[in-house]
Amino acid sequence: MDIGDPYRELGPVPMQPLLDAVLALPAEAWLENEQRQNDYDVHRRTESIVLLFTDGEGWPDITVSREGGWDHLGDVALPLMESIIREHYPPGGTIIRAMAAKLLPGEVITPHRDSHPSFHHGHRIHVPLITNPRVRFTVDGRPMPMRVGEAFEINNQKAHSVMNKGAEPRVNFIFDYVPKERTESI
Template sequence: MRLAKPFFQLPVLFEVDRLQAEVAALPAEAWVAHPDSVPGNSAARLISAGGAQTDSVHGQMLPTAWLDSMPYTRQVLAGFGVVWSRSRLMRLAPGAGVPEHADVNYHWHARVRLHIPIQTRPQVRFHCDGETVHMAAGEAWIFDNWRRHHVENGSNADRVHLVADTTGTAAFWQLACGRPPPRDQWRTMLWNPDAAPRLLTETDQRFPVMPAAEVQMLIEDLRAELTMAVDTSDARLRMTRFGLLLESFVQDWRQLCALHGVGGRARPDFVRLANAVRQAATPLAAGLVMRTNNASALLVLEKRVLQHLVVVQEAPPDPPRGQPKATERANFT
């Protein structure tokens, strides 16, 4: 999500010792390798699709068994009063880092990532768009992950952050980005052994086919960031044609939605249009990038729009033994 500046610190603090004790109590099997195999990066899943051991960002988000064993951590998350998407503990080994990148996927268009450091040292530095901060243990931060960013653990100890994704309520955004009070007036979220907080988690919000209004919003956002890596007459011509292609795509997608709706009927027609746009965009997007983070325009179109236009139909699970499969049952009608 794009923010007005690279970093915002929230005026709220947490009981570090209690958070650290809950992290230390996790078994070794709670920690899994980074999904992209980034060296020195591992995570413990706290909120995931179905509460399962998965990194998917789609589906009904639920607490995992690991979060169920961490009552104060659950209290911390519930205390924000927001709806949480995928959330994890993210661990960075001594001397390891997170390579520079920008988050361009669809998931990040409307979500921000909250960081609550649990184990850290002053040598851990977070860089975003030319600015650098150390997020101290027990603090809360958000940052603009549309900008290029990276992390360095220059210490000799593991760095562990509670990292949770949300779209945020109005109250959350006022807390995060409003004028903060003096630090001696910041609230500390204390452990309450009698509390039974309600944790709000995302449901699967996808339609089988992406509605035309959302497609238009995503395309307009992409076009607002569009620029040339090198300004040449050829690049200017490609950028004009690329923009016209995207405009035509929105118009044609709107017509398909008007004809078939977004419930999944006539999926092949939607898929054909998406594939045609992908094919036409590939040569036109050469040398076109995003103004803020220099990401390839074609990559952003693919990751933020094209891959999410039509939800892939999953095969139904096999029925209990002795019952006909779905295809067999269909033959009985």
């Protein structure tokens, strides 16, 4: 959604239970669902634990499916998402995508804009779980802080990219929340 600014800081969030669950995942869990990597070239070099997903087909009458990642992280991710929504967004909307996304060391997500209509109407929220000083996240050419333990909304209608020049992976929890009035006004 075009929020006017490149990003908005939402502040500290209770992310420790989600981080603990992510750290406990076996390596093969990151490879169970490769749909994002196969469908979106820009995410080809990432790994994901997908909890909720829609391809957006038929927007705004879409189907959101609960994916295998829900069994891994749903019980700790849902309270986190609900707390962020309750604090910052109008109630009654729908979470249409949710995932933990890993960018491996030395990899890059090239500059891109999220173009599907669902991205014009949904808030894209990032919660950094694991990072290192050599990760660079930019939106509209501006660096974004992406501090662990805080939440951020990005303006996904502006070009955004990520570069991980560090020796450790970067893991963000990402979800898209569409307020009720955004689908009713279409």
